[in-house]
Amino acid sequence: xxxLDFARGPAINVAMAVMVFGVLWRxxxxxxxxxxxxxxxPRMGTPGPLGAALREIARRMVPHPTFxxxxxxxxxxxxxxxxxxxxxVFGFRPHVLFIKNLTGLSWPTLPSGVVYVVGAITLVSLAAxxxxxxxxxxxxxxxxxxxxxxxxxxxLPVITGLVAVGHVGARYETLLAIHxxxxxxxxxxxPFGKLFHxxxxxxxxxTTGAFLARRGV
Amino acid sequence: xxxxxTLGERLxxxxxxRRAFVKYASWLGSLMALPPATSRAMAAELAKxxxxxxxxxxxxxxxxxxxxxxxxxxxxxxxxxxxxxxLDYHHTLQAVSGEAIEEARHAAMxxxxxxxVVIVDGSVPMKDGGIYSTTAGHSNYDTLMxxxxxxxxxxxxxxxAAFGGIPxxxxxxxxxxxxxxxxxxxxxxxxxxxxxxxxxxxxxxAYLLSFGKVPxxxxxGRPKAFFGENIHDRCYRRPFYxxxxxxxxxxDEGARNGWCLxxxxxxxxxxxxxxxxxxxxxxxxxxxxxxHGCLGCSEPDFWxxxxxxxxxxxxxxxxxxxxxxxxxxGAVAGVAAAAVARHRKSSLNKG
Amino acid sequence: xxxxxxxxAAADKFLALVGRxxxxxxxxxxxxxxxxxxxxxxxxxxxxxxxxxxxILPIAKAHRARTGFLGMLGLAPxxxxxxxxxxxxxxxxxxxxxxxxTLVCPMGxxxxxxxxxxxxxMAAAGIGPADLFAAADNARDRGSPLGLSSEKLxxxxxxxxxxxxxxxxxxxxxxxxxxxxxxxxxxxxxxxIVSMGKLLNAAGVDWTFSSKGYEATNxxxxxxxxxxxxxxxxxxxxxxxxxxxxxxxxxxxxxxxGVMRWQAANVIGRPLPFEVFHITEYLAKxxxxxxxEFKPFDKAFTYHDPCQxxxxxxxxxxxxxxxxxxxxxxxEMSPTANSNWCCGGGGGVQAIARSAPIRYExxxxxxxxxEETGTSTLMSSCANCRLTLDEAKTxxxxxxxxxxxxxxxxxxxxxxx
Numbered sequence: 001x002x003x004l005d006f007a008r009g010p011a012i013n014v015a016m017a018v019m020v021f022g023v024l025w026r027x028x029x030x031x032x033x034x035x036x037x038x039x040x041x042p043r044m045g046t047p048g049p050l051g052a053a054l055r056e057i058a059r060r061m062v063p064h065p066t067f068x069x070x071x072x073x074x075x076x077x078x079x080x081x082x083x084x085x086x087x088x089v090f091g092f093r094p095h096v097l098f099i100k101n102l103t104g105l106s107w108p109t110l111p112s113g114v115v116y117v118v119g120a121i122t123l124v125s126l127a128a129x130x131x132x133x134x135x136x137x138x139x140x141x142x143x144x145x146x147x148x149x150x151x152x153x154x155x156l157p158v159i160t161g162l163v164a165v166g167h168v169g170a171r172y173e174t175l176l177a178i179h180x181x182x183x184x185x186x187x188x189x190x191p192f193g194k195l196f197h198x199x200x201x202x203x204x205x206x207t208t209g210a211f212l213a214r215r216g217v
Numbered sequence: 218x219x220x221x222x223t224l225g226e227r228l229x230x231x232x233x234x235r236r237a238f239v240k241y242a243s244w245l246g247s248l249m250a251l252p253p254a255t256s257r258a259m260a261a262e263l264a265k266x267x268x269x270x271x272x273x274x275x276x277x278x279x280x281x282x283x284x285x286x287x288x289x290x291x292x293x294x295x296x297x298x299x300x301x302x303x304l305d306y307h308h309t310l311q312a313v314s315g316e317a318i319e320e321a322r323h324a325a326m327x328x329x330x331x332x333x334v335v336i337v338d339g340s341v342p343m344k345d346g347g348i349y350s351t352t353a354g355h356s357n358y359d360t361l362m363x364x365x366x367x368x369x370x371x372x373x374x375x376x377x378a379a380f381g382g383i384p385x386x387x388x389x390x391x392x393x394x395x396x397x398x399x400x401x402x403x404x405x406x407x408x409x410x411x412x413x414x415x416x417x418x419x420x421x422x423a424y425l426l427s428f429g430k431v432p433x434x435x436x437x438g439r440p441k442a443f444f445g446e447n448i449h450d451r452c453y454r455r456p457f458y459x460x461x462x463x464x465x466x467x468x469d470e471g472a473r474n475g476w477c478l479x480x481x482x483x484x485x486x487x488x489x490x491x492x493x494x495x496x497x498x499x500x501x502x503x504x505x506x507x508x509h510g511c512l513g514c515s516e517p518d519f520w521x522x523x524x525x526x527x528x529x530x531x532x533x534x535x536x537x538x539x540x541x542x543x544x545x546x547g548a549v550a551g552v553a554a555a556a557v558a559r560h561r562k563s564s565l566n567k568g
Numbered sequence: 569x570x571x572x573x574x575x576x577a578a579a580d581k582f583l584a585l586v587g588r589x590x591x592x593x594x595x596x597x598x599x600x601x602x603x604x605x606x607x608x609x610x611x612x613x614x615x616x617x618x619x620x621x622x623x624i625l626p627i628a629k630a631h632r633a634r635t636g637f638l639g640m641l642g643l644a645p646x647x648x649x650x651x652x653x654x655x656x657x658x659x660x661x662x663x664x665x666x667x668x669x670t671l672v673c674p675m676g677x678x679x680x681x682x683x684x685x686x687x688x689x690m691a692a693a694g695i696g697p698a699d700l701f702a703a704a705d706n707a708r709d710r711g712s713p714l715g716l717s718s719e720k721l722x723x724x725x726x727x728x729x730x731x732x733x734x735x736x737x738x739x740x741x742x743x744x745x746x747x748x749x750x751x752x753x754x755x756x757x758x759x760x761i762v763s764m765g766k767l768l769n770a771a772g773v774d775w776t777f778s779s780k781g782y783e784a785t786n787x788x789x790x791x792x793x794x795x796x797x798x799x800x801x802x803x804x805x806x807x808x809x810x811x812x813x814x815x816x817x818x819x820x821x822x823x824x825x826g827v828m829r830w831q832a833a834n835v836i837g838r839p840l841p842f843e844v845f846h847i848t849e850y851l852a853k854x855x856x857x858x859x860x861e862f863k864p865f866d867k868a869f870t871y872h873d874p875c876q877x878x879x880x881x882x883x884x885x886x887x888x889x890x891x892x893x894x895x896x897x898x899x900e901m902s903p904t905a906n907s908n909w910c911c912g913g914g915g916g917v918q919a920i921a922r923s924a925p926i927r928y929e930x931x932x933x934x935x936x937x938x939e940e941t942g943t944s945t946l947m948s949s950c951a952n953c954r955l956t957l958d959e960a961k962t963x964x965x966x967x968x969x970x971x972x973x974x975x976x977x978x979x980x981x982x983x984x985x
Contacts, residue, residue, distance in 0.1 A: 001518075004487065008523065009534040016536060017543035022637075024544055028551025029635060030595065034559050035588040039833035041843070043882050060676055066907035067672045070605035078600070078674070093461055094530035097480055101531030102540070111461040138601035141616030147599050172447055173487040176529070192637060197598050197675060204596040205676035207589045212670075215830055216882025217906060558583070558635045565584045 004173045007180035015184035022191025027199055043216030056209020057202055077128050084122030088158070091115055112165070119162050126155045146193045153189045156182040225264030238264060242423075249420055249432065249442030262427035269426050270325050270333040272364055273307040276357040277350050277384040277393055278339030282375035283309050285412035286419070302422065305333075308352075319353050326367055334425060335368045337361065337396045340377040340384045344392025361399060370404045370431060371396060374418055376514055379407035379438070386520035397438055404431045407438040411514035414491055417443040437517065439489070448485035448511050451493035454478065472508060482526035483510025490515040575649050578693035582630035582647070585685045591635070593682055594628040596675040597621050603669035603679065608909055609662040612929035618662055620669035620679040626655050627686050652695045659686045660697050661923040665823075666875035666910035680880065683915070687792025696791060697920040704791035707800055712783045713919070716751040721782050724754055732762045735769060739811070740776035745850075746813040746842070747775050748784035748804060750821040752951040760820055760951065763978030764847060770981055771859035775817075781807025784824035785952075789831070790916030801832045808842050815843045817850050820974055822876030822914055822950040829881065846877055847974055848949045852886035861982040868897040868943040869971065872934065872957070873908035874950030887949055887973060894980070899941040909933050911948075913956025924963070931960035938968055947971040 001009070047055060063071040089095055091110040100106040110118075130151055133139045160182045164175035189195060197204075222230075228238055239260040246256030275283070287310075304310065305325035311318055325333060339357075342349035347356030355363075365371055373396040376382040384393035397405045406425075408417050421440050424432045432440045449455065457463070457477040464471035464478055477483070485493075488511050492503040505511055510526075513519040523533030586594065603620035604610040610618040630647040631639075638644035665680040673679075690696050703713035711717045716724075722738065729736040737743065747768065753760040768775045781804035788796025808816050818825040827835075829844040845853070854860045871887060878884035884905040891898045901908065912930030917923050934957065938946050946968055948954050957970055 005518075005522065005533070008532055012532045013534050013536045013539050016532070017539040020540050021543035021547035021550070024547030025551040025554065026595075026637070028548055029554035029558070030588060030591045032552050032555035032559075033586070033588045033591050033635075034555070034562075036834060039837070039839050040830050041833075041839070046882075056676060060674055064671045064907070066903045067602070067605055071602055071672065074600055074602055074674075093463055093480065094528065097528040098530050098532060101527060102536055109461055112459045114461075133599075136601060137614075138604040138610070138616045138619050139599060142599045142601055142619050142622050144599070167450070172449070176487065194598050197596055200592060200596040201675055204592045207592050208670060208676035208678050211589065211678060211681075212882075215880065217879060554635060554640055557640075561634070562584050562587075565580050 002173070002177075004177040004180075007177040007184070011184045012180055012187075015187040019187040019190050022188075023196070023199060026191050026196060027203075030200075030203065038214065040214070042214045046213050046216050049210035049213070052209040052213030053206030054209075055213070057205045059209075060205050073132065077125055077132070081122050081125035081129060084118050084125060085154075085158075087118045088115055088122060088161070091118070116162065116165055119158055123155065123158050123162065126151070126158065130155075150189065150193045150195050153182075153186045154195070157186055222268070223265050227268075228264070235264070242427075249424065249440070251442070259423070259427045263423060266426045268303045270329040271302045271304050271336060271422075272322055272325060272333055272368075273304060273310075273336045273338070274357075274361060274364060275308045276337065276339030276341050276361070276378070277391065278375065278377050279383075280309055280338075282338040282412045282418075283307075285415050286374075288415070302426070316353075322364070326364065330367045332369050333367070334370055334372065334422075335365050336372045336374055336422075337378045338374045340381045340393035340395060341399060342384070342391035342393050344390070349391040358399065361396070365400050365403055368403055370406065370425060371400050372406045372408060372418075372421060372425075373397060373438075374408050375413055376409040376411045376517075376519065379409035380517035382409075382411065383520055385518070405438055406431055406434065406440065408443070409437075409439060409515040409517075410490060411512075411519075413515070414443065414495055414497065416495055417491060435489070439515075443491045443495075444489045444515065446489065446491075446494075448488045448490060448493045448505070449483075452485050452505060453493070454505060467508065475508075478505060478508075478510035480528055481510050482524065482528055484513030484516070484519070484522065484525075484529060485511040486529055488513040488516055488519075573649050573652070573695060574693050575647065575652065578652055578689040578695075579630055579634070579647050581689040581692040582627055582685070583634050585688060586627065586631050586635075589678075590627065590682065590685055591631060593677045593679075594624055594631045596677055597624055597628075598675060600674060602672045602674065603677075606668040606672040608664075608666075608668070608912055608930045608933050609926060611933060612912075612926065617658065620663075621677075623655070623658050623663060623679055623686070624677070624682055626651055626659070626689070627682055630689070649693075652690055652693055655686070656690060656695050656697075659683055659690060660700065661917060661920050662926060664875065664910045664912065664914035664917055665880075666914055667880045668875070668907070668910060671879070671907060684789075684792070687790075688794050689792070691792035691794075697922065699921050700787070700791045700916050700919050701793070703916075703919045704787040704793050704796050707783065707785070707787045708796045712751040713785060713787045714751040714755050716754050716783065718779045718782070721749075721754070721777075722779055724758070725777060728758055728762055732766075734762060734765050736761075736765045737776040739779050740774075741811055743774050743776035743811060743813055745773055745775035745815045745817060746781070746804075746808050746811060747777055747817045748819060748824070749777070749782055750785050750819050750824060750951045751783055752785070752821070752955050753819060756955060757951055757972065757975075759975050760972050763972070763975045764817075764819060766978045767851060767854075767860065767974065767981060770983060771854040773854070773859075776811060776813070778804075778807035778811060780810065781805070784818050784821050784828070786824060786827045787916065787919070789827050790823060790919070794835075797827070798835050801827065801835050804828065805832065805836060805840065813842055815845060815850075816840075818844065818846050820847055820949045820951045820954070820972060822874035822881075822952060823916075825881055825883075826876040846881065846883055846886075846949070848877065848890060849883050849886045851974070851977065852889045855890060860977075861984075862894045862977060863980045863982055865895045865976060865980050866897060867895075867945060868899065869895070869945035869947050870899050870901045870938055870941040870943050871904075871973070872901070872911065872946050872948040872953060873905055874948060874953050875908075875910050875914055877949060878908060879906040890973065890977065894977075897943075899943050901937040901941050909937060911950075911953040911956045912960075913952055914950075918952055918956045918959075924959070927956060928960050928963050931957065931964060931966070935964075935966050935968065944968040945971055947973050947976065949973045 063075045092115040093109045096109050133143055160179040164179045242260030243256040246259050306322040341357045347358045350357045373379040378396045381393050381395045435441050454477050462476040463480040464476045496503045512525050607620050633639045633644045633646045663683045665683050667680040670678045707713045725736050786800045788800050818828055825846040833840050912927040
C-alpha cells in the first residue's frame with residue numbers, strides 16, 4: 001500500500017467516520033439537551049419560532065445595517081473564503097466525484113481553471129483572516145489554540161490542493177495523497193473545534209431568531 | 218557461442234549502412250531524451266558492441282511482454298537487434314527444448330560470467346515452496362537466483378516482473394513477488410507495463426549495450442527516459458480536464474466528443490509511462506485515444522487501486538459502511554450524552 | 569452573602585441552566601471579535617477584555633467540563649475559583665445585558681442571556697459585587713432595594729396625592745390595572761409616579777397600586793440570585809391575583825419590564841394570570857383608543873431607547889407612536905431604536921459603585937449621540953437609564969438636559985373636565 005492508497009483508503013475512510021460520528025454526537029448532545037417551555041405570551045403579530053428561525057438564518061447572511069461599516073472587512077473577507085471554499089469543494093469535478101462515489105449525488109461543476117483561480121483567492125482570503133486575527137487587538141486577545149489550529153487545518157487542504165494541481169515540489173501521486181491526508185485532518189477536527197460552527201451557525205441563529213421574534217424585535 | 222563480430226560489422230553484412238544505423242541510434246537516443254552528442258556516442262558504441270549474451274527467464278506471466286517486443290512496429294533494425302544480442306535462453310522463442318536448453322543457459326552463464334544480462338518477465342511465487350510455477354523441475358525462485366548470480370544486470374520486463382503484477386493482485390494466492398524483491402545485489406531495471414511499450418524495452422537494452430551501464434532510474438527502478446512523466450500531463454485530452462468537460466460513461470456525448478476520462482476512472486494523473494507521447498503500434502494510438510481511461514498498468518498494484526472505473530479522487534474501501542456505522546454510533550452517543558446531562562440537571566433542580 | 573467561595577455550586581448552577589439554547593450559544597463562537605464593535609464598554613475603553621465574546625468563557629468552560637467530548641470522560645478542565653473571580657468584573661460591572669452585541673454576531677449568539685446565566689452561577693458560588701448583592705438582599709428583606717418598605721410606600725403615596733391634588737388609589741380590589749413603581753422613581757423622581765397616575769386617571773382607567781406588590785425592579789434577577797428573583801416576582805403576581813387585576817403596568821424601568829413580561833411566567837412555572845405592559849406600551853394603547861390627548865410639545869429633543877424596552881423588549885415603536893404628532897421637534901439619534909447605545913447602567917451596573925468610572929466613559933458615547941442630533945435634551949422611558957445618565961451628567965459636567973417621556977406627556981395632557 002503506497003501513500004496514496006493509504007490516503008484514499010483507510011485515512012479518508014476513518015476521517016469520514018470520525019467526522020460523521022463526532023458531528024452527530026455533538027449536534028445531538030446539544031439538540032436533545034432540552035429547552036424549558038416558554039410560558040410567556042408572544043407579542044402579537046410576530047412570526048412563529050420556525051419562521052423566525054429561518055428569517056434570522058437568512059438575515060444574518062449580511063451585516064446588521066447599524067454595523068455594516070464596522071463589519072466591512074469581516075463581512076467581505078468572510079464571504080470570500082466561505083464562498084471560495086464552497087466553490088472549490090462543490091464546484092470541482094474530482095471533489096464531486098468523491099461525493100458521487102459515496103452517495104450517487106452529482107451536479108454540474110465548473111471548469112477546473114476557474115476552480116484554481118477561486119482556490120488561489122480563497123488562499124489569499126484565509127491568509128488575510130489570519131493577519132487580521134494577529135493584528136486586530138480584539139481578535140488577538142480572544143483567540144486561542146482552537147482558532148489557530150482550525151485555521152491551519154482549513155488552509156492546508158487549500159494549499160495542498162493548489163500544489164497538487166500545480167505539480168509543485170513532488171510527484172503528483174504524493175501531492176494528491178498529501179492533499180487527501182490534509183482533508184482527513186480537517187474532517188477529523190471538524191466536529192471537535194470551532195469549525196463545528198458550520199452546523200451550529202444554523203442552530204444558534206435560529207435559536208436567537210425565535211427568542212427575539214417572540215419579543216417582537 | 219558468442220560471436221566475436223561487432224554489431225557494426227554484422228549490420229554491414231546485412232546491408233545496413235552506417236548512416237541508417239546512426240539514424241536509428243539517434244531515434245532511440247531522442248526517445249530517451251539524450252543530448253545529441255550522446256546519441257552520436259551511442260551510435261558509435263553500439264557499432265563497436267560485441268554480441269551481448271541475454272538470458273530471458275519467464276515466470277508467472279502471460280507472454281504478452283514477449284508478444285509486444287516481437288511485434289514492435291519500429292524500424293526493421295529492431296529485429297536486427299535480436300541478431301546482435303545473443304538470446305541464449307527464451308522459452309517462447311527458442312527452437313530447442315528440454316535438457317539441451319538448460320545446458321545452453323548454463324553454458325552462456327559460464328562463458329559470459331559477470332557480463333550477461335538477465336531479462337525476466339513474470340513474477341516469482343514464494344508461497345508453498347514456490348510450487349506454483351516451475352521449469353525443468355526447479356522453482357522459479359531457484360532458477361532466478363542461480364541465473365542472476367553472475368549476471369551484469371537484470372531487466373524486469375512487464376509489471377509482473379517489476380512489481381508483482383496480476384499474479385500478486387489481492388489475494389495473491391501464490392505469494393507472488395517482484396524480481397526486485399528478490400535480487401538485491403545486482404542492478405535491476407524495471408520496465409513495467411502490461412505490456413511495456415516495445416520501444417521502452419528495446420531502447421533500454423540498446424542503452425545498456427552501448428554504454429554498459431544502467432540508465433537513470435526513478436524511485437521505482439524505471440528508466441526516467443520512458444517513465445519520467447505522467448500520462449495526464451502529456452495527454453491530448455488534458456484541455457478538457459481543465460475546462461471541466463468529462464465523459465460520464467463510454468456511450469455519452471462526452472465520450473463521443475473525446476472529453477476527459479477522469480470521471481470513468483482514468484488513472485493518467487498517477488501513471489508514469491510514455492503512452493501519451495510514443496503511443497503504440499508505431500505511434501498509431503494508445504488506450505486513452507481509443508476511448509478508455511488509463512488503467513495505470515505501469516504502476517505497482519494497479520489491479521488493486523479500488524477499480525478501473527472508480528475516479529481517482531473517490532475513496533476506496535468500505536467508506537459507506539464505515540460512515541453509516543459511525544452515523545449510528547454518533548447519533549446514539551449524542552442522544553445518550555444529552556440524556557445523561559438532562560438526568561444530572563433534573564436531579565440538581567430537584568435537589 | 570457567604571464568605572467562602574463555593575465553586576461546585578457555580579458548576580452545578582451552570583449545568584442546571586444550560587439547555588439547548590445556552591449550549592448552542594456557548595459552543596458557537598468563532599472569535600471574529602465583531603461584538604466588540606457593538607459593546608460600549610469596549611468602545612469606551614478599547615480594552616479587548618471587554619469584548620463580549622470573552623464573557624462566554626466561564627459558561628463554555630463549565631459546559632464543556634460536564635457535557636463535552638472530554639467532559640464526558642472527565643478530562644476537560646473544570647471551572648475554577650480563579651475563573652469566576654477573574655470574570656466577576658466582566659460579568660457584573662461591565663455587562664448591561666443590553667443585547668447590542670447579539671445584533672452584530674454572525675452566529676447570533678445572545679451574550680445577554682449568557683451573562684444572566686453566568687451571574688446566577690457566580691451568585692451561587694458567592695461571587696459578585698457586595699453593593700449589588702446588598703440591594704438584592706434589601707429587596708428581599710425590606711421590600712425594595714432602596715428601602716422602600718410597604719409602610720413607606722403608603723406614606724409617600726399619601727404625601728404625593730396630597731401634594732399634587734391627585735387620586736392615587738391603593739389596594740383597590742376589583743381594579744382593572746395594577747400599577748407598579750420603581751423605587752428609584754419613588755426616591756428620586758416622584759414626579760414620574762404622579763405623572764403616571766395623572767395620565768391613567770385622565771384616560772379613565774380603573775387602576776390601583778398595591779401595598780404588597782409594588783416594587784417593579786428585580787434586583788434578585790440583576791444580582792443573579794434566582795431565589796430572590798422568584799420571590800420578588802411572586803410578590804407582584806400574588807398582589808395582582810389578590811386584587812383580581814387583568815393588567816400589570818411596569819413603570820419607566822427597563823429590566824423590570826423584561827423580567828415581568830419575558831421571564832416571570834417561566835420563573836413561576838405557569839402563565840401569568842394578567843397581561844404585562846410597559847408604561848409606554850400602555851399609554852400608546854390608550855392613545856390608539858383615543859383616550860389621551862396632548863398639547864404640542866415644541867422643544868427639540870432626542871430619545872434614548874432603554875435596551876430592555878426597545879432592543880430586548882420589542883416596544884421601540886410605542887415610544888415613537890406616543891411622540892408622533894405630539895413632538896414635532898423630536899430628532900432620532902443615530903443609531904437609534906433597537907440599535908441604540910446603552911446608557912451603561914442597565915443590568916444592575918448602576919448599583920455597582922465601583923463601576924462608576926467606566927460608566928462615565930460610556931456616557932460620552934451617549935452625549936456624542938445627543939450632540940449629533942443638534943439637540944440638548946435626552947428623553948428616556950427608564951428611571952434607571954435616567955439615574956445613570958443623571959449621575960454621569962453631574963460627574964462629567966455635561967450641559968444637556970434629561971427628561972422622562974411619561975413626565976413630558978403628563979405635562980402636556982389635555983385635561984378634560
